[in-house]
Amino acid sequence: MVSVSGVRGRVGDGLTPEVIAQFAAGFGAWALQQARAAGKETASIVVGRDSRVSGQMFHRVVVSALESVGCQVLDVGMAPTPTIQLAVEHNHAAGGLAITASHNPIEWNALKFISPTGLFLDPVESAAMRSIVEGVIPRATWDKLGSTTSVSDAVDFHISQILKLGFIDVKAIRARKFKVALDCVRGAGGAFMPRLLDELGCDVTGINLETDGKFPHAPEPVPENLGELEALVSRAGAEVGFAVDPDVDRLALVSEKGRAIGEDYTLALAAKVVLQHRPGPVVTNLSTSRIVDDIAEEAGRKVVRAPVGEVNVATRMRSEGAPVGGEGNGGVILTEMHLGRDAPVGAAIILQLLLEEKRTLSEIVASYPRYSIVKDKLDRPKA
Template sequence: MAFDGLMVSVSGVRGRVGDALTPEVIATFAAAFGAWASRTGNRRVVVGRDSRVSGPMFTRIVHGALESVGCTVIDIGMVPTPTIQLAVEHHHAAGGLGITASHNPIEWNALKFIGPSGLFLSAAEGAEMRSLLERGIPRATWDQLGSIEQDDDAINRHIAQVLALPWLDVPGIRARRFRVALDCCHGAGSVIMPALLTELGCEVYAINMEADGRFHRPPEPVAENLGELEALVRGSNADIGFATDPDVDRLALVLDDGKAPGEDYTLAFAARTVLRHRPGPVVTNLSTSKVVSDVAHELGVPFHFASVGEVNVAIAMRDAGATIGGEGNGGVILPELHLGRDAPVGAALMLQVMLEEGRPLSALVADRPRYVIVKDKLDRPDAPLDTVYAALRAAFPDASADTQDGLRLDWPDRWVHLRPSGTEPIVRVIAEAPTDAAARHLISQAREPLDALVSL
């Protein structure tokens, strides 16, 4: 079955609302997921959404689609994606559906598919679920239709689980009364971040807290989008600034000096403090800065790469018995809580870092080796990228190559990674080096064979 214009990947199924992503598409995929999830006899499915304008409409459609295949829907309302994952575990549900396009622009929405373990579906599980689109979705008869239940306590449980983490010194953090600037970009962070920070004794200065999905800026929490938060940190004399994406699985920082250091530092700082309490392996995706691997190497713990995509990192962490991991986009995964990116956990760990260090985070950044990461993208060509990868490996025989997800070439102090995006119809080219000029030179070199392929 063809669904032109949709992005179907381990991140779910995404599209522009009213274009590729229609009510019919949502209903079809939701019903297929419900039928797949309930194949073992457990028919409970958790449903939550972020703040996007199309969210309430798609929620009603998802409810009906799941009822049509006999599922008991546990609706938890507007919540972060990690809250949905935790609710699946709490209810021992057959799975969960998140209605969210994460960091994508305002015109997008999506379905994220969560398995009974609270992890997103693997590539194999996703393919098995989607096979129902071709084979036919088994519908319930009138006497076997599903029902809807409401769970209004998912946010409170999430906060309680964060506060219960064994290496989080809650009394110590409360005593410090940290000044925190917060930008939720009109997303679902508004329903959890202020409450969590208040529980941790913080003095919160917040902007863009209306959870209406009307993003007034690009919602991805990358440094170039955080000018308002940088100004708020400076104006409020805050100890730190936090920015979340619309579904609250990514956390970006603005330091006490009013500058955003880049999303990779969230995971680097989190790893620094967690590994002190429990040394163990670290896993990140291939597009993550060296600031994270440097921490692992300095502390003498194993470090592993995984393919981009939260589920890929989570599975690799599970297999490695990792203590902490995540993605360099600000996505911290702490298995002690659950195997999913979690901005509230990231925020709590940043406060713990500041408590333990007793000095500003800007001073910690100043102590680290200096890297500059540059991210580029261009339209995805119709032809396979294999010829591009081969050309780059031939051009850089001195680099170590990792081909598990596109191509990453590594040198001792720099790297470049080229891969097709799983969430947008583009190719991402990311490079890191000690200077901006060196990183941009790597980007230019990587783009040469790619531009040639696009021009064909």
């Protein structure tokens, strides 16, 4: 299945090494073409993956495909998708490839295409790249092949940038010593979230922190999949529960009462904090409930709606000068960090919310109207 931002499918049934190699090489050729048009001789591509069992195999394929067209590969290894996006910007790379099927079941994997800006490809960029994929991909001769450099500090850099956010009172959060329950669903978050929360002085009780990709439950962080975390919050006496998906771009919250509050509240509550410290509107998509509107109205700001799709929200945020935005699926985008959904950033902002409000999470949620929004998935009709 091919979309604007990537290609995905069931491993061995539609998504094969051959398919991944074709798209990775085509993306590399497109990125190299863009780099040369900008006066550069080479193109560096950041490559990373989540913890899926098929990820290592596809990772080797992607690296080889990029080298075959003459790209220089910056290999960040297993890392959250937002870490990969940030690494593209930080290293002034020509693009990035994230090997992840995000919240999809264990049998799926995917390739996500990242532009030099750190955003996913827009429709124009995607069409240009796909025209290369569907044609004859120009390969490098023996003396122009690319090479690979390991980048071991991508996660460290990401964490350091979160701790430098001006409105996050790291010192006060550390002093508060929040009790946090954490479920990383055995995804890439297991190598990131405990480290971030430790840096923030939290007392963490975690489950599914292994990074072997063997998801213990459906990996999408929606209430029906958070029963184990809800029980952990109650058992540990935690003040908040954090659940992330396998590539750590979505964040779900469980209150101190051991109840998942719904994915719409992640963005809304994060926006509540950001709007107290930064000017501008909130941008969200058309599948987000009115809770975001209530938060924005409370701060005297407007809400701008964009079509569904992270790149649509991010692009609109940039044009509107919005400090915060995202999607009602637990995706928080903070402009001053980078224009991509970032669960670790969302977690830090929620801790700041609890610090500032001096109320429990359930009390904060109860102070707003409760909305219902129905989201369902339909099978794609066969041609």
